[in-house]
Amino acid sequence: xxxxxxxxxxxxxxxxxxxxxxxxxxxxxxxxxxxxxxxxxxxxxxxxxxxxxxxxxxxxxxxxxxxxxxxxxxxxxxxxxxxxxxxxxxxxxxxxxxxxxxxxxxxxxxxxxxxxxxxxxxxxxxxxxxxxxxxxxxxxxxxxxxxxxxxxxxxxxxxxxxxxxxxxxxxxxxxxxxxxxxxxxxxxxxxxxxxxxxxxxxxxxxxxxxxxxxxxxxxxxxxxxxxxxxxxxxxxxxxxxxxxxxxxxxxxxxxxxxxxxxxxxxxxxxxxxxxxxxxxxxxxxxxxxxxxxx
Numbered sequence: 001x002x003x004x005x006x007x008x009x010x011x012x013x014x015x016x017x018x019x020x021x022x023x024x025x026x027x028x029x030x031x032x033x034x035x036x037x038x039x040x041x042x043x044x045x046x047x048x049x050x051x052x053x054x055x056x057x058x059x060x061x062x063x064x065x066x067x068x069x070x071x072x073x074x075x076x077x078x079x080x081x082x083x084x085x086x087x088x089x090x091x092x093x094x095x096x097x098x099x100x101x102x103x104x105x106x107x108x109x110x111x112x113x114x115x116x117x118x119x120x121x122x123x124x125x126x127x128x129x130x131x132x133x134x135x136x137x138x139x140x141x142x143x144x145x146x147x148x149x150x151x152x153x154x155x156x157x158x159x160x161x162x163x164x165x166x167x168x169x170x171x172x173x174x175x176x177x178x179x180x181x182x183x184x185x186x187x188x189x190x191x192x193x194x195x196x197x198x199x200x201x202x203x204x205x206x207x208x209x210x211x212x213x214x215x216x217x218x219x220x221x222x223x224x225x226x227x228x229x230x231x232x233x234x235x236x237x238x239x240x241x242x243x244x245x246x247x248x249x250x251x252x253x254x255x256x257x258x259x260x261x262x263x264x265x266x267x268x269x270x271x272x273x274x275x276x277x278x279x280x281x282x283x284x285x286x287x288x289x290x291x292x293x294x
Contacts, residue, residue: 002220003261004132008289009179011142015135019091022133023058024197027205033087036127040079040086057088063097071105077117077124082109085130095136096164103169110172174257176289207267219260231259237276244283258282
């Protein structure tokens with residue numbers, strides 16, 4: 001499943017490092033996926049458009065990028081960064097530093113998986129099924145709510161900074177995590193028996209295979225009756241989830257995204273059904289960063 005992620009934390013907490021490691025955890029593209037990526041790059045006549053790629057794209061546009069650079073366009077429409085990240089990862093570092101108008105154009109392709117560019121003479125549709133990973137500091141100085149007294153930003157400065165990322169865009173981000181810096185001791189003491197990237201990747205590959213065997217598509221494409229069937233939860237768990245959605249004031253879109261994330265967690269866990277622990281984990285990922293971003 002394509003899960004959109006927001007990492008919120010102070011400078012040096014490892015947000016960018018985590019984002020850059022993500023492509024190494026993803027399975028290789030299928031032949032159909034590789035063909036669709038090669039077709040996009042062939043429009044730009046770049047080396048990536050020659051032959052079939054197997055590694056998923058990883059795009060990191062700078063926060064000064066224009067809306068045309070991000071979503072595509074021009075007199076003779078060309079694909080933008082979201083299409084160049086098709087079947088891969090789009091990493092937006094320093095998210096609030098992007099123009100709000102630029103960020104708002106992401107809302108539709110995050111839902112539809114494509115971008116329609118209209119010109120007087122014609123319309124062009126580019127595919128844009130990408131995983132958006134974004135990172136931000138919680139305030140202009142970066143140290144708000146980090147457990148120290150280093151932050152010197154006023155409440156109004158914090159509010160204005162965080163307000164650059166709109167509610168509708170946040171609503172489309174499945175996992176919103178608070179990432180805190182580790183201590184020097186934790187940094188120097190290497191963990192013993194930690195799961196390797198290769199092991200994590202293997203679990204991802206197995207999870208994807210379970211989804212294909214069960215419903216012939218990744219969890220990201222589940223919708224309507226199929227979503228309710230594949231992500232079916234027990235009646236008492238439904239009541240718990242309804243109460244949580246009401247308390248957290250989450251939207252219907254958030255509800256469906258939580259179900260898909262819970263189903264994916266269950267697949268990674270090797271579980272046949274979505275259990276309460278999977279729902280709790282999916283909910284926790286949705287609200288982890290709330291203390292940092294209000």
